[in-house]
Amino acid sequence: xxxxxxxxxxxxxxxxxxxxxxxxxxxxxxxxxxxxxxxxxxxxxxxxxxxxxxxxxxxxxxxxxxxxxxxxxxxxxxxxxxxxxxxxxxxxxxxxxxxxxxxxxxxxxxxxxxxxxxxxxxxxxxxxxxxxxxxxxxxxxxxxxxxxxxxxxxxxxxxxxxxxxxxxxxxxxxxxxxxxxxxxxxxxxxxxxxxxxxxxxxxxxxxxxxxxxx
Amino acid sequence: xxxxxxxxxxxxxxxxxxxxxxxxxxxxxxxxxxxxxxxxxxxxxxxxxxxxxxxxxxxxxxxxxxxxxxxxxxxxxxxxxxxxxxxxxxxxxxxxxxxxxxxxxxxxxxxxxxxxxxxxxxxxxxxxxxxxxxxxxxxxxxxxxxxxxxxxxxxxxxxxxxxxxxxxxxxxxxxxxxxxxxxxxxxxxxxxxxxxxxxxxxxxxxxxxxxxxxxxxxxxxxxxxxxxxxxxxxxxxxxxxxxxxxxxxxxxxxxxxxxxxxxxxxxxxxxxxxxxxxxxxxxxxxxxxxxxxxxxxxxxxxxxxxxxxxxxxxxxxxxxxxxxxxxxxxxxxxxxxxxxxxxxxxxxxxxxxxxxxxxxxxxxxxxxxxxxxxxxxxxxxxxxxxxxxxxxxxxxxxxxxxxxxxxxxxxxxxxxxxxxxxxxxxxxxxxxxxxxxxxxxxxxxxxxxxxxxxxxxxxxxxxxxxxxxxxxxxxxxxxxxxxxxxxxxxxxxxxxxxxxxxxxxxxxxxxxxxxxxxxxxxxxxxxxxxx
Numbered sequence: 001x002x003x004x005x006x007x008x009x010x011x012x013x014x015x016x017x018x019x020x021x022x023x024x025x026x027x028x029x030x031x032x033x034x035x036x037x038x039x040x041x042x043x044x045x046x047x048x049x050x051x052x053x054x055x056x057x058x059x060x061x062x063x064x065x066x067x068x069x070x071x072x073x074x075x076x077x078x079x080x081x082x083x084x085x086x087x088x089x090x091x092x093x094x095x096x097x098x099x100x101x102x103x104x105x106x107x108x109x110x111x112x113x114x115x116x117x118x119x120x121x122x123x124x125x126x127x128x129x130x131x132x133x134x135x136x137x138x139x140x141x142x143x144x145x146x147x148x149x150x151x152x153x154x155x156x157x158x159x160x161x162x163x164x165x166x167x168x169x170x171x172x173x174x175x176x177x178x179x180x181x182x183x184x185x186x187x188x189x190x191x192x193x194x195x196x197x198x199x200x201x202x203x204x205x206x207x208x209x210x211x212x213x214x
Numbered sequence: 215x216x217x218x219x220x221x222x223x224x225x226x227x228x229x230x231x232x233x234x235x236x237x238x239x240x241x242x243x244x245x246x247x248x249x250x251x252x253x254x255x256x257x258x259x260x261x262x263x264x265x266x267x268x269x270x271x272x273x274x275x276x277x278x279x280x281x282x283x284x285x286x287x288x289x290x291x292x293x294x295x296x297x298x299x300x301x302x303x304x305x306x307x308x309x310x311x312x313x314x315x316x317x318x319x320x321x322x323x324x325x326x327x328x329x330x331x332x333x334x335x336x337x338x339x340x341x342x343x344x345x346x347x348x349x350x351x352x353x354x355x356x357x358x359x360x361x362x363x364x365x366x367x368x369x370x371x372x373x374x375x376x377x378x379x380x381x382x383x384x385x386x387x388x389x390x391x392x393x394x395x396x397x398x399x400x401x402x403x404x405x406x407x408x409x410x411x412x413x414x415x416x417x418x419x420x421x422x423x424x425x426x427x428x429x430x431x432x433x434x435x436x437x438x439x440x441x442x443x444x445x446x447x448x449x450x451x452x453x454x455x456x457x458x459x460x461x462x463x464x465x466x467x468x469x470x471x472x473x474x475x476x477x478x479x480x481x482x483x484x485x486x487x488x489x490x491x492x493x494x495x496x497x498x499x500x501x502x503x504x505x506x507x508x509x510x511x512x513x514x515x516x517x518x519x520x521x522x523x524x525x526x527x528x529x530x531x532x533x534x535x536x537x538x539x540x541x542x543x544x545x546x547x548x549x550x551x552x553x554x555x556x557x558x559x560x561x562x563x564x565x566x567x568x569x570x571x572x573x574x575x576x577x578x579x580x581x582x583x584x585x586x587x588x589x590x591x592x593x594x595x596x597x598x599x600x601x602x603x604x605x606x607x608x609x610x611x612x613x614x615x616x617x618x619x620x621x622x623x624x625x626x627x628x629x630x631x632x633x634x635x636x637x638x639x640x641x642x643x644x645x646x647x648x649x650x651x652x653x654x655x656x657x658x659x660x661x662x663x664x665x666x667x668x669x670x671x672x673x674x675x676x677x678x679x680x681x682x683x684x685x686x687x688x689x690x691x692x693x694x695x696x697x698x699x700x701x702x703x704x705x706x707x708x709x710x711x712x713x714x715x716x717x718x719x720x721x722x723x724x725x726x727x728x729x730x731x732x733x734x735x736x737x738x739x740x741x742x743x744x745x
Contacts, residue, residue, distance in 0.1 A: 037741035039237045083245035083263050086712065126737070128712045133733065176741070179733050180692075180715070188691050189717065189726055194279055194734035197741030 020157050020214040023054035023068060027163070027209025031076065035200035037173060041080050041088040041124065046201060048076020048092070050209065054100060068100040072116065086128035092201055094120035094141055108151040114167065116143040122174045122199055133178035135193075141202075142170045149211060163209040173198030239313035240264070247736060248288060250708045250716075252698045253297045253326050257706050259714070259736055260302055262288045264743070267302065267333075268736055269326055270716070272704045277718060279735050282333050284322045286315070290343050294351050297701070300324040301354060302333075305341050321345065321356050321389070323380055336384045338376040339391060346404035346422070353406060353420045353435050354378045356389075360402050372400040375424075377438040390438035397446070399426040405459035406435065410466045412496045414485030421483065423468055425456040430470060432481065432498055440494050445481070447472060460514035462522040462539040469503070469524050469539065471512045477502035478509050478526050478535075480542060503537050503544060510554040514539070515570045515590070523593070525573055527553035534575060534602065536593050545593075547600045549586055551577040557623060558590075559639045561616035572639050574614065574623060575602065581610035585625075587642055605642055609633060620662035622680055636665075636683060645683055657699040664722040666705055668694040675707055677722045688724075690717055691731060713737050 031046040033039070052072035059067045077091040096118030104110045123136035145167025153160040177193035245263035255273040260266075265286055271278040285304035292301050302324070306317040319341045325331040342356035356376040373396045378389040394401070403425040409418035419436030428448040434440050447454040458471040470479040479502060486497040509526040516522050522539035529552035537544040555578050558570035575586040586602040593600055613626035614637075625635035625644065634647040647665075656667040665678040673690045675697055694717075695710030705719040714736030719729045 036238075036744055040241055040741050043237045082241050083243060085245065126713060129710065131711045131713060131715065133713055173741075177734060178713070178737075182691075186691070187726075189729050189731045191731040191733065192277070194714065194732065194738040196734055196737045197739045197743070199741055 020159070021056040021058075023052075023056075023070075023211060023213045025052045025054075025163055025209040025211040026050070027207055029074070029076070029165075029205050029207035031169060031201070031205035032203045033078070033201060034203050035173070037198055037200045038090075038203070041082060041090060041126075041199070042078050044078045044080055046076045046078045046090065046092065046203070046205075048074060050074035050207060052096075052209075064104045066102040066104070068102060070096075070098050070100050070114070070116065072096045072098075072118075082126075086126060089125040089127075089134075090199070090201070091123040091125075091136075092120050094118055096141065096143060098143070100147075102149070107154045108161070110149040110151075112147040112149060112163075114143070114145045114147060114165070117141070118143065120171060120201070122171075122176070122201055124176050124178060124196070124199055126178055126196075131180060133180050135176040135178040135196075137174035137176055139172040139174040141172075144168055145205075145207075157214065159211075159213045161211055163207075163211040165207045165209070166205070167207075168204050169202050171200055171202035173200040236312070239311055245712070246288075247712060248291045248302075250696060250698060250706065251291060251293055251300065252700065252706075253293055253300065254701045255704075256326050257698065257700070257708075257716075258291070258293075258300050258326065260284075260288045260291045261736065264740065265304070267291075267300065267322075267324060268714070268738065270706075270732070270735060271329075272700050272706065272718060273702060275720075277730070277732055277735075279738050280329055281738065282324055284324075284333055285320045285335060286317050289341070290345060292345050292347065294347050295349050296351070298325070298327050299351055300326055301345050301347060303338070303342055303345060303356060321354065321376070321378055323354070334384065336376075336378045336389050338378070338389055340371070340374055340376070342374075342376060344404075346406050348406035348420045348435075349408045350420075352379070352381050352409075353422075354380055355404050355406065355422055355435065357401050357404055357424075360400060375401075375404075375433075377422075377433075377435050379438075392433070392438060392442070394424060394431050394433070394442050395444050396426075397429055397444070399429055401426050401431075402455070403457075405461075405468075407461045407468065408463045410461065410463040410483065412466045412483045412485050415495055418463075421468075423459045423470070423481075425459070427453050427455050430456050430479075430481070432483075434494060434496070437492075440492060443494065443498060445498065445500065447475065447479070458512055460512060460524065462514070464520070464522060465540050467539065469512060469514065469537075471509045471526070474508065476508060478512060478524065478537065479503075501542055503535075503542055509535075510552070511556045513556040513558055513573065515558050517590070517594070518569050521594070523590075525556050525558075525588075527556055527575060529553060534588065536600065538594065545596075545600060547588060547602055549575060549602055551575075551582050551584065551586070552580045553577055553586070554579050555614060557614060557616045559616065559621045559623075560619055572621070574616075574637070574639065576611055576614045578611065578613060581612065583607045583610050585611065585614070585637070587639065603642065605637070605644065607635065607644060608646070609635075617658050617662045617665070617680060618660065620680060622662065624665065636678075636680065647678060647683070647685075655694070655696045657697055657705075659699050659703050659705075659722055660701050661703070666697055666699055666722065668697040668707065670695055670710075675705065675717075675719065679722070686722075688719060688729070689726065692717075711736075 054068040054070040096116035098116030100114045102112040125134035147165035151161030243263040249259035251258040257270045286307035287305035290303045302322040306319045376389040407421045411418045422433040424431040430445040433442040452474045456472040466483040482499040524537040526535045533546040553575040555576045557574045609627040615624045621639035623637040627633040675688045696708040698706045707717040709715040
């Protein structure tokens with residue numbers, strides 16, 4: 001908290017300044033999984049990391065409002081148990097493209113809103129009684145978030161700071177049919193997997209990122 | 215600054231609220247999967263955590279998976295005699311924690327042949343853990359095993375029964391809860407008769423014979439509100455424990471074999487005027503049939519004329535006794551060995567079996583190296599001399615299992631079931647069968663053409679063509695846990711996976727290209743089910 005106040009005090013002394021045209025953010029997030037399908041496999045939240053790049057579009061809609069085109073990569077995972085004996089593991093890898101509107105309140109402080117479309121590969125692994133089965137599938141995602149940028153360094157061509165974002169991910173539920181890994185060295189019998197159902201990893205998330213514009 | 219602090223704190227507050235997550239308690243429950251249970255062309259599994267029955271229908275080329283929801287905490291399941299129906303007792307639940315519900319113990323009747331039929335639930339009130347079903351699927355009785363009720367609850371009544379009329383919907387008078395008279399013992403088993411007409415009464419009905427130490431209780435379960443009739447079996451000495459009941463419905467009688475009893479007990483039901491309103495209109499007449507030496511096994515059969523006979527082995531008198539069930543006349547056949555197992559041939563099979571014409575007698579407990587065969591065809595002819603033929607074996611016998619529909623018997627020569635033999639009742643000769651490991655799970659094809667066996671350590675299913683004893687095997691991708699044969703001759707190999715993992719082999723002669731591995735059927739649509 002003290003560091004945050006110091007950061008804000010420093011920021012309050014600086015004038016409004018232009019940032020660079022490029023942006024790179026890297027951080028971590030925690031996503032509350034609240035769908036019934038996610039509740040089935042874990043009580044934990046999804047945690048992971050994200051990497052995002054952005055490019056200023058200079059649309060000039062209004063003073064101090066910047067529009068950015070963004071592309072991102074995020075990954076995450078969580079674990080859980082079912083029926084006290086069966087362990088579960090969920091992994092996800094997402095790709096997004098979208099836009100961000102960023103309004104500079106001060107040279108060291110900005111608020112932003114973000115809307116991304118993307119896709120995510122969800123993988124579910126179940127282990128029980130010595131057997132492990134897994135499956136993965138791609139599904140669509142829609143991500144909306146509001147953010148706060150706190151810049152420690154705010155020069156005209158380079159800025160560095162912290163971005164805090166609160167958002168929600170709406171995800172299509174992906175159909176999964178977990179199966180045991182086969183032995184590729186042997187000719188195996190034809191197999192048919194029953195579907196375990198649809199896994200929805202959507203939920204509200206909070207992320208902290210280090211951001212830089214240059 | 216105050217504004218900025220608010221801006222920072224608000225998202226955290228919103229996030230904290232959003233993180234509150236109530237996971238349904240169903241995912242935290244202890245899971246016990248009952249099964250596989252072989253039905254006609256289906257295999258059933260009962261899931262105590264998901265509260266559902268999973269049915270794999272193997273009638274078509276591709277297996278069809280269906281699930282049927284039942285009550286909380288399934289604890290016991292049995293198929294009907296014809297394997298068309300499945301009966302499940304659910305323990306129920308008390309709403310102690312959030313997400314739990316108050317639900318009483320129930321008996322669920324599932325018509326597995328009708329995919330669209332919903333399970334029928336009968337509230338049985340007490341957490342019974344055993345079910346007896348009448349041969350015609352009209353009556354079921356839920357009762358406690360000898361272990362008695364579980365630790366939950368306050369008062370317990372081990373002599374309580376729930377009589378369920380399966381032909382009527384559940385209601386206030388269905389099931390009927392009864393407590394049978396106890397003389398210090400508890401039920402150890404219940405046998406339900408086929409429909410029997412007591413001479414002098416109107417219509418056929420079902421009787422329950424409740425077996426407990428020193429007691430036999432007869433209950434008219436077609437009229438469950440009537441009082442039961444108790445029959446004391448002991449003479450004040452060694453406890454007499456009834457073990458087996460066979461019925462002769464044509465004469466409204468039953469034959470009871472008991473441990474430590476002198477004879478086979480015949481219970482003949484005769485009409486009687488009720489002495490009270492809604493009293494019994496029958497009474498049992500007892501007779502000790504001339505076994506005379508403490509029978510160790512009995513078997514019943516009908517000959518070509520429909521006449522019913524009882525075979526009883528009485529080691530104490532070194533005899534086998536053949537009893538005419540209708541007249542109670544008997545004749546004895548001397549046998550020196552302590553016979554404790556009787557098997558009739560041909561036995562079982564899917565087609566209606568022809569009347570048995572041979573009986574096999576073995577001494578399992580004494581581990582004798584011989585068995586005996588008795589011709590049954592002219593056993594009632596007083597002019598023929600009934601005698602047994604001895605078949606000598608290479609090794610002591612530990613078990614003998616009839617092949618359904620065939621005149622063959624599998625002989626087991628050791629406790630681990632690694633040394634086997636096949637007895638041909640036609641030629642009365644034996645052939646050895648050698649396995650590479652113990653036969654932990656086995657079944658016969660429904661027409662008796664093949665013996666199918668598996669052991670968990672070996673990823674193979676073994677077949678023996680019983681016509682020529684030609685052994686073949688089928689390589690599996692995974693180790694088997696249990697092997698079953700369905701009525702349409704498909705072989706179902708369960709791999710013991712809690713997620714569901716089985717290999718389905720279309721026939722004993724099928725190739726690997728024709729087989730199919732099915733996985734995940736015990737978790738089918740699990741993520742889509744809203745608890």
